[in-house]
Amino acid sequence: MTQTTKxxxxxxxxxxxxxxxxxxxxxxxxxxxxNSLLTVIIVAAMSWLIPPLVRWAFIDSLWNSSAEACxxxxxxxxxxxxxxxxxxxxxxxxxxxxxxxxxxMALLLGLVIYSKDRSRWxxxxxxxxxxxxxxxxxxxxxxxxxxxxVETSQWSGLPLTLLLSFFGMVVAYPLGVxxxxxRRSKMPAIKTLCVVYIEMIRGVPLISLLFxxxxxxxxxxxxxxxxxxxxxxxxxxxxxxxxxIAEVVRGxxxxxxxxxxxxxxxxxxxxNQTMRLIILPQALxxxxxxxxxxxxxxxxxTSLVVIIALYDVLKxxxxxxxxxxxxxxxxxxxxxxxxxxxxxxxxxxSYSRKLEKDLHTGH
Amino acid sequence: MKFTKTxxxxxxxxxxxxxxxxxxxxxxxxxxxxxxQAGVNGSVFGFGMPDAKGVWKGLDVDTAxxxxxxxxxxxxxxxxxxxxxxxRFTALQSGEIDVLTxxxxxxxxxxxxxxxxxxxxxxxxxQGFLISKKLGVKSAKELDGATVCVLPGTTTEQNAADYxxxxxxxxxxxxxxxxSELAKTFFAGRCDVLxxxxxxxxxTRAIAPNPKEYAILPxxxxxxxxxxxxxxxxDQFRDIVDFSVLAMINAEELGITSKxxxxxxxxxxxxxxxxLGVSAGNGKALGLDEKWAYNIIKQVGNYGEVFERNxxxxxxxxxxxxxxxxxxxxGLMYSPPFK
Numbered sequence: 285m286t287q288t289t290k291x292x293x294x295x296x297x298x299x300x301x302x303x304x305x306x307x308x309x310x311x312x313x314x315x316x317x318x319n320s321l322l323t324v325i326i327v328a329a330m331s332w333l334i335p336p337l338v339r340w341a342f343i344d345s346l347w348n349s350s351a352e353a354c355x356x357x358x359x360x361x362x363x364x365x366x367x368x369x370x371x372x373x374x375x376x377x378x379x380x381x382x383x384x385x386x387x388x389m390a391l392l393l394g395l396v397i398y399s400k401d402r403s404r405w406x407x408x409x410x411x412x413x414x415x416x417x418x419x420x421x422x423x424x425x426x427x428x429x430x431x432x433x434v435e436t437s438q439w440s441g442l443p444l445t446l447l448l449s450f451f452g453m454v455v456a457y458p459l460g461v462x463x464x465x466x467r468r469s470k471m472p473a474i475k476t477l478c479v480v481y482i483e484m485i486r487g488v489p490l491i492s493l494l495f496x497x498x499x500x501x502x503x504x505x506x507x508x509x510x511x512x513x514x515x516x517x518x519x520x521x522x523x524x525x526x527x528x529i530a531e532v533v534r535g536x537x538x539x540x541x542x543x544x545x546x547x548x549x550x551x552x553x554x555x556n557q558t559m560r561l562i563i564l565p566q567a568l569x570x571x572x573x574x575x576x577x578x579x580x581x582x583x584x585x586t587s588l589v590v591i592i593a594l595y596d597v598l599k600x601x602x603x604x605x606x607x608x609x610x611x612x613x614x615x616x617x618x619x620x621x622x623x624x625x626x627x628x629x630x631x632x633x634s635y636s637r638k639l640e641k642d643l644h645t646g647h
Numbered sequence: 648m649k650f651t652k653t654x655x656x657x658x659x660x661x662x663x664x665x666x667x668x669x670x671x672x673x674x675x676x677x678x679x680x681x682x683x684q685a686g687v688n689g690s691v692f693g694f695g696m697p698d699a700k701g702v703w704k705g706l707d708v709d710t711a712x713x714x715x716x717x718x719x720x721x722x723x724x725x726x727x728x729x730x731x732x733x734x735r736f737t738a739l740q741s742g743e744i745d746v747l748t749x750x751x752x753x754x755x756x757x758x759x760x761x762x763x764x765x766x767x768x769x770x771x772x773x774q775g776f777l778i779s780k781k782l783g784v785k786s787a788k789e790l791d792g793a794t795v796c797v798l799p800g801t802t803t804e805q806n807a808a809d810y811x812x813x814x815x816x817x818x819x820x821x822x823x824x825x826x827s828e829l830a831k832t833f834f835a836g837r838c839d840v841l842x843x844x845x846x847x848x849x850x851t852r853a854i855a856p857n858p859k860e861y862a863i864l865p866x867x868x869x870x871x872x873x874x875x876x877x878x879x880x881x882d883q884f885r886d887i888v889d890f891s892v893l894a895m896i897n898a899e900e901l902g903i904t905s906k907x908x909x910x911x912x913x914x915x916x917x918x919x920x921x922x923l924g925v926s927a928g929n930g931k932a933l934g935l936d937e938k939w940a941y942n943i944i945k946q947v948g949n950y951g952e953v954f955e956r957n958x959x960x961x962x963x964x965x966x967x968x969x970x971x972x973x974x975x976x977x978g979l980m981y982s983p984p985f986k
Contacts, residue, residue: 437726
């Protein structure tokens with residue numbers, strides 16, 4: 285008796301409609317009638333859109349040709365990038381000196397990648413950054429070791445974008461934290477100052493700050509004193525970003541339970557110690573997602589310096605497109621730029637996700 | 648009340664100080680720093696734009712080089728500041744630049760209210776219309792009800808509005824911020840007409856998928872004398888900038904080019920001798936080296952050469968001389984005597 289039942293209990297494979305490709309399709313794409321309808325519509329749309337897109341972007345396209353050759357094809361003319369690569373990436377940096385900004389950017393990226401690992405966050409890393417920043421500055425400006433001076437007005441293209449965003453973020457972040465602390469301060473003067481500053485800056489768009497810095501501000505300066513154009517834009521970006529970071533950090537501070545403050549008090553910690561050891565580490569961790577959001581938009585906002593005629597990588601591309609040879613290929617150039625911006629932003633946001641995971645301690 | 652009055656007084660006084668603080672100092676400042684800071688457009692092909700290597704090219708750029716050649720004897724002693732339409736006059740007022748060579752139209756209000764001095768015109772422009780031949784229109788008077796592609800913010804939009812109103816015609820402006828997008832939109836057929844400065848229309852037509860399908864209408868609806876500008880306050884510097892432009896025109900009148908200028912030094916013609924500094928006088932009068940005009944022609948060229956090199960028929964813009972021909976050839980380019 286028992287034997288026959290056992291024999292009958294051979295493993296039956298599930299119906300073919302439940303496993304494998306068909307099963308997956310059934311559960312994920314055709315589970316209900318409206319999902320089936322959506323699937324059909326999307327597949328139809330994709331088969332209608334993708335082949336011409338692939339044909340345009342890859343099959344009929346030219347990758348490194350003259351502008352004349354591009355006139356005879358129907359596909360994309362990606363040649364607009366390689367043919368103008370020097371100007372798009374480095375702008376006015378003098379010929380023969382191109383290695384300097386390239387090396388400086390490589391140093392910056394290398395150092396950023398090196399700093400990703402949290403086990404390397406020690407005092408020595410700060411020194412490494414400081415030394416490298418001096419080296420990068422020297423490479424860009426020159427004037428020593430036989431490198432001719434390149435004034436900041438000639439810094440353009442990708443180095444300018446990176447410079448504005450890197451310093452914009454790195455200086456704005458601590459400034460924003462200070463402003464957030466100031467806004468929660470019990471001293472009325474400091475509190476009012478911080479509130480007025482934050483609300484004033486948040487009340488105007490970045491464009492108007494940039495206009496102020498480039499058009500109004502020089503008129504107020506005494507004769508003969510001019511402040512570097514790049515520096516003026518950088519300061520505007522820093523002031524703007526800091527105000528937004530301050531509000532995000534304040535959110536984190538408010539999220540801290542009173543018990544944390546009281547615990548710090550009962551340990552006999554003073555204000556500085558409380559903030560540095562107890563409150564800020566937790567508060568800043570909570571607000572990583574919105575902070576990264578602000579840093580990402582600060583990175584993208586640097587492209588607004590176009591309107592004050594600084595030649596960041598967007599402006600150098602636009603200038604290239606003003607050349608009658610290349611005017612027709614703005615789609616290609618802008619797709620390239622979008623990819624470039626996406627790469628940087630995606631790297632930043634995926635790193636922030638990793639950091640969030642690493643710092644997650646369960647409370 | 649008294650406080651407010653004092654405040655207003657102090658503010659207006661300090662504003663006056665700001666505007667007039669430069670009197671008579673421009674030339675000395677330029678000489679002591681050793682180069683000219685010139686404001687240029689930065690994205691208009693043929694007038695002021697960097698090429699793929701980052702080297703500045705254009706008619707306005709060469710005009711600035713001519714001024715450097717006159718003052719320093721070296722056309723490379725000039726630095727370029729790209730400026731937007733909004734920034735250009737402030738940059739000149741605030742002293743960020745010494746001279747503005749950025750296709751700016753000379754007008755009464757700019758000359759007076761903005762405290763600028765425009766010098767000799769280096770390009771006579773005017774606004775025109777580019778149409779698709781399919782439209783079957785022969786004159787701008789037939790454009791009633793047309794959709795018109797136009798750049799915002801400049802005088803172009805205003806001129807077009809005025810023109811259509813004066814001629815009692817309806818129009819639909821399609822405003823697009825960027826020159827290259829403007830051209831693309833027009834070629835895609837979103838508007839019937841594209842209006843812009845005539846100097847730009849030829850270039851726009853040249854990049855059309857099929858240039859033969861497009862035509863420029865004969866009407867020019869505005870006057871745009873484009874001239875370099877300096878601040879009020881230093882007349883000597885203004886004279887130098889003025890005569891640097893005129894020297895290029897005068898050289899063309901006299902038949903002096905960058906190629907034959909060395910032979911012309913031996914010319915018996917007193918006008919040429921005076922012009923090139925063989926017989927002294929002009930240089931001293933301007934406070935410059937007697938070779939100043941020679942340096943301009945040798946290093947930059949005469950007006951015709953500069954025109955042909957940057958915007959002429961053999962360039963992408965392919966412009967005819969038209970109004971910019973010498974007065975002897977039916978144009979408006981005319982130089983006062985150099986004596």
